[in-house]
Amino acid sequence: MFHGSGLFALLLIVLEWTRPGLSSPLRPICDLRVLDHFIKEAWDAEAAMRACKDACSIATNFTVPLTRVDFDVWEAMNIEERAQEVQSGLHVLNEAISSLQASNQTDVLQSHIDASISNIASIRQVLRSLSIPEYVPPTSGGEDKEMQIVSSISELFQVHINFLRGKVRLLLANAPVCHQGVS
């Protein structure tokens, strides 16, 4: 009996010690200059893609998120809704831009594509540091977020920059974690 309870205690201790490690909470990145840096790089990519029109045409269509922000509507949304909208949009964008990596592009364009993908990953890390909920794929019964279809790479990168400037930035600017203690 005694051995049993001792073993149980020991097991609890071991499990506690080796519990599946959730990543330790990151320090919140509230400075918007981090996101502004990514936005500047996205501007460069959009300008580069806009310049090449003939070489960058691709037959396939891309599914991209909506970038429109109605301030009334936005202000009416709560943090979870905003987070969901942003995370799903980032997810969709990431898929669309990643599909470009396989296609043959010039080195300059390829560098922009790679930078955009890494920046989206970094933005996800920033959101995680702000304790913003992760992307949850919609269940079979749930509504899917509205998306739009674009047919050119320049349009894709226009959507990319507008999404970062708009919804993502608004979400970060008003993250609850950053405004704690501020009246």
Add this chain to the structure above:
Amino acid sequence: MTKMSDRLKIVFMLCVAFVTTGGQHFESKVAQLLQDETEDIKCFVELKDLTCFWEEEEERNDLQYTFTYSYENKNKMACVVSSLSLLASNKTVFFCKLPKTPFFTTLDVQVFRDGRMLYSRSLNAENYLFLDPPRNLTVLSSGKEGQLNVSWLPPLLKYMDDSMIYEVRYAVEGSNMGKVEVIKVSTMLVLLGLQSDTRYKVWVRVKPDGVAYKGYWSAWTEPVLGVTQPSDLDPLIMVLVLFIGLILCLLSMTVILSHHKFLLKKLWPDIPTPEHKFPGLFTVYKGDFKEWMSQNNSSMWGRSVQVYTEELPSPLEVLSEVSLTSHGTSQREERKPVEEDEEKESERSDSGLTDRWREPPQAHWLMEQLRALQENPQSLSQSLLVQSHDTYVTLNQNSQGDGEREVDDVFEETLPLQTLFTTTGTTSLSTSHSDLGSLQQSSGSGRLSSQSSFEYPNQTWPPKGPGYTYMAVADSGVSMDYSPMSSSRITELGRHRMYTNDYKNEIFLHKWPLFGEHNKSGSESCMGPVW
């Protein structure tokens, strides 16, 4: 009731004021964009309301226009067109305001007139923000000199506080030359490098920074005046600096004046001349030594004896013999200082004379003279005088042995220089050499040797000069006479003599006082004979 009506009136007035100010802003923006924007249909966003306007020259009714817009290629919507008359430029614009414009999406606008499309444009609203100027601009003088503290409030806009960039313009009041400072996000600035005690005008304007939002520069604020701090310490410091500088100048002047001779001597040293030894030679006689000598003989002799008593050795006079055969090589000797413990005075004659004078009978005569001198010293001068007319002392030229040295040559300034000149033809010198004090005598040989080794090369004539009387006494070694006059003598005579004028011999040092007297007498006596 009255209170309520009053309140209503106040509220109404405020609303009107707000609208008018807003209208003023709107008008000014429209006016500014009319000038700057190149597009036909100009759009800007003011407080999240998008306004698109166009200018029409002809007189038109605003009802003729149809304004349609659509977002993301969706269903088109219509907007009511309004007209506005600009008072400043007397122009009429037609505009349409879209309230609560969505951002980050594409907007397509079209203007139709009478069924025909006039203008069409596709834009993103967040790229055409036209902000109001900053509010509450204040300029304060900071505590330091040449600085001004400028601060303001950003325009009222949500979500955009941290993406604004400001431009501060400042200029001296009345001047058109202004400087511009750009500052991001922060709403205060310290202007540096300003003139002190000057009035400055400051303006500020704002614009989205271009990262998240883009737009036009706002209008400049109304200028605000600020005065920089006057420089308090400058006059005092200047006065102090001047004062100290004046004192330093006076001190330096005093020092320079008090030591100006010394400084002059250091900076511009005098070239030494023998002027002081030959008074009047250069000034009166213009370098003619003969003339000068003839004029200054007596005075010079008397003076020089006293002057050079300490410097010069005992005089050694040797008078050259005119003819040996006539008088049987009569010799003449001069006294010279002899050391006191010597009982006999030794007479030496320079053996620089030629060989022909070396004859034993002369030595014998010498000894006789010595004895005579010892017995009657005072008669020396007379005897010398008598003898000076006829004979001169010839010096024994033998230089034998180690210890025995013959006479040294002594140059005295009292040499009869005129006789020198007159007898240039003769090989023998008219100068007289007085033998240096010889300490020992060797009566047998007739040579008088001295303990101090006098050495001189054979058959050399000691150089003599009127300005020098010195003892060529040397313990050892040979010295060269470097005196200018004596060297001239040497060249003139054609003979050189090496001798030492080193007065290390103590024997003669205390003979100077005595020597002076002897020298005098001797010199005077020497003046007698004329070649």
